[in-house]
Amino acid sequence: MDAQVAKNDYLTIAGLWKNFGDFTALRDVSLTVREGEFVCFLGPSGCGKTTLLRAIAGLDLQTRGEIRQGDRDISTLPPSQRDYGIVFQSYALFPNLTIEKNIAFGLENTRRPKAEIAARVTELLQLVGLPAQAKKYPAQLSGGQQQRIALARAIAINPGLLLLDEPLSALDAKVRVHLRHEIKELQRKLGVTTIMVTHDQEEALSMADRIVVMNHGVIEQVGTPTEVYRHPQTLFVADFIGETNKLPAKVAEGGKIAVGDTEFRCGRHGLAVGAEAVAVIRPVDIIPHGAGAPSEDMPAGTGGHENLIDAHVEDIEFLGAFWRVRLSAARLGDRILVADFSINAVRRLNIAPGVDMQIELPQERLLVYPKGA
């Protein structure tokens, strides 16, 4: 990723608005994508991610705002005068043309000799790993193969920008995971600046150099996958990416947060003392301890182990790689907390339904956001 820091800005979006009648699909969106970067637009359906992609492609013109690609202002250019390749969820392969004709579609009319086009098609088929399928029709290929042909067709003309509109969502789970790696690999090999729209956080986390999390037509956060996951800047991001326990809370003195009548040390936030807030902790961040250890009478947050509370195991559920444990804690007003514990920890601590134990909510993983919309 260090290599990309040095790269130039390639796509700049400034003050983009999109209105459909009274509905505002994009609200003052600004974003910069660097050359060679793989960026994912992530968000729930209706968040504006596809609208933003279609604005970049010139398919749905924005109501206001500027888009620059390289050193060109492309804000109001028609699609044919922009420089991108696009892959849709539907693949949009031409059904009556063979695979090679599909891929060659963009190469014709360019005064290239036929032999050169044929060579380029062969090269592209090699690149996407389907060298033997040239003479077949799209309907004769599987969904994953069709998607790769659509990708080959899009990159055939060496576009400056590759746009992927939910390219994997029509495929079944296994193919999807496999294709994720292939697309990422191909993108790295070609070094083409790529924007992918997805509603699948796993897809975004595993593929993107940077993720743009969107909601209600605004960008909530832009960051690397680890930034977005570890340090969500808004409650929405915390909630949307990964799983969370949300606890109503009030900001207390001394960098603490009060949940019910218990005060915890928490991560940094800019809220005033007394403000209504939401404390968030992910299930994987809750640390299990055995009953009574390290010290039962020690008030929370005063000793070696901070933010330690008693909890009662309500039930546990085996999810393969880990156990999902539902806990109730008297000091949180009998609120249910969900925690993910490793198989080791469960075995070591004899965690089972009905057992009393202690759990720790580590200070830096206890995130605080203002209460509100």
Next chain:
Amino acid sequence: MAATDAVLPPGRPLRMKLDRDAWTKRAVMIVIGLYLVAALALPLYTMMSKSFTTYRFDLTRYEFQVDDGAGNWGPVVSAQALNDQLGVFAADDLRASSDSRLAPTKLFPDFSFRSPVKYRIRGLGNAPFLVGLDLKRGGDWVELDSNTFRRVNFRPVTARGLGNYITYFSSPTLVGSIANSLTIAVISTIVTIGVAFGVAYALSRSAMPFKGFFRLAMVLPILVPSLLPGIALIYLFGNQGFLKDWLFGASIYGPLGIVIGSVFFTLPHALIIISTALSISDQRHYEAAESLRASGWRTFWTVTVPGARYGLISAAFVVFTLVITDFGLPKVVGGQYNVLAVDIYKQVIGQQNFEMGAVVSVVLLIPAIFAFVVDRMVTRRQVSLLSARSVPYQPKANRRADTIAFLWCALTAIFVIGILATCQFAALVKFWPYDLTLSLKNYAFNRMDGGGWASYGNSLTLASATAIAGAVIVFAGAYMVEKTEGFAAGRNLFHFLAMLPMAVPGLVLGLAYIFFFNDPSNPLNSIYGTMAILVICTVTHFYTVAHLTALTALKQMDREFEPVAASLHQPFHKLFFRVTLPVCLPAVLDIFIYLFVNAMTTVSAVVFLYSAHTQLASVAVLNMDDAGDVAPAAAMGMMIFYTNVAARLIHAAVSRGLLAKTQAWRVR
């Protein structure tokens, strides 16, 4: 980061720069849109405005001076004053149509074209009058000798108003047609829907034999002009009919004949719609009904009928419209029973009263448009009952039900084939019913009225030209409407124009064409009387169904093809010719054959527009029947039938051949 309090900066929404493709698409759409305006909207507008135009002679606006034969002019006297004095013209004589003339010599009792007396005439306020063939207007005196004055004619002045409508609604014979038309349309609709539903139900829900044959037999009527069943009915039940006694003294000439003939020619239309509605049935609904121990009767009323209800309503309105706007059948078999469509024909062809024809047209437009609007609303409601998981219904054998189904279909098939066979037989015998030896003399069309064999050739030309030009225009228009970005107002207007022909009866369109194209001041006047106007009229008349067929095919195309092609910097026409057109080829061929068959059979749209050089086979059927050459009319009708059968067969063969070549990709 979230900027939810931001407000939209002031200014105008951005507009996309248009590339060459966008301009080309818009240009093509505007050209085809202008075609529809010139071939549909303007003629209809002209006709509407004509229905509000009245003509009458205004005597107050003509003045005369007469000399004494020696150069001394007498006093100025108005025509009105003279008429008041003499009472030559009654109020009725002063009512006029656009072509009327009135000779002023009658106002001068002692007029003689040999006298040396000279006359001066002037028209005040631009009142027009003819001197020979010269049209004069204006207040300048025109001085004429007696012999020339004899050739002076007043021309009517025009006024706008409800006069024609008042005349129409105060004439009982004309108004009576409204009730007649509605009566036969409603009765025909009920009978046709009943028969068609029985057949469709038998075809989809029974296990009877010969389904393929029945399916084929029931659509045959679509291949003949609507007046052909009228001819057959006259042969069977007319004054010299074989089966006249079957009617127990009732006359086939009149509502009975119109209804039976209407059932014949509307049956295929109703059957196709109802069959489609019934075929979208889910086996699982029937299994559920059976597991709930519902009786067959109850299942029929709770599963079958509700599932097909939109189809039934839609079919009913289509049949209603076809019957009420049809003109050929009541013309042939209607006798003294007046209906609206024939009234238009009589007013225009018989009485040359074009304005009254326009009034009846407007009256006929009302039920047609009403039926059209209801049908569109119902069609929009029809949601597909068939989900991807539906299981098609598989009828189980049931001896009693299958027998009833078979009998129902057999009777209907006998009716349909019997009508056609009667026509064919009558065409081949020497003199029905007295001399039944076979002969081809009825095919000697050149010895009859109606244009002879040339009219058959003209029909082939018209049908081919309509099919080719229509398929190109319709598909191109539908493509531009469906695949142009933005330009919403233009696209909506285009779509409206494309849907409109469905609501316009053929006769009304034809009459509108007379008003619009026969006007010498229209730059398009030169196509009047040519084959071109027949092609334009026919394409326009059948535009809607063809347009909807094209739209359906285009809507099944992936919406992302155009963006992909644009992103690959390929022009839209490359995508169109390499992908869109080949994939939609079956639909284009369907449009082609639809237009061909209808152009062969149509009478109403072209009956006002053919000329001596462009007589048509379908019109020849009408004219030969009118002239009493009924057997040759039947022979020509059957020629149309066989031509359409051949066209269908060729279409099937070509489709299969082309599809094998261009649609290989459909096979997995």
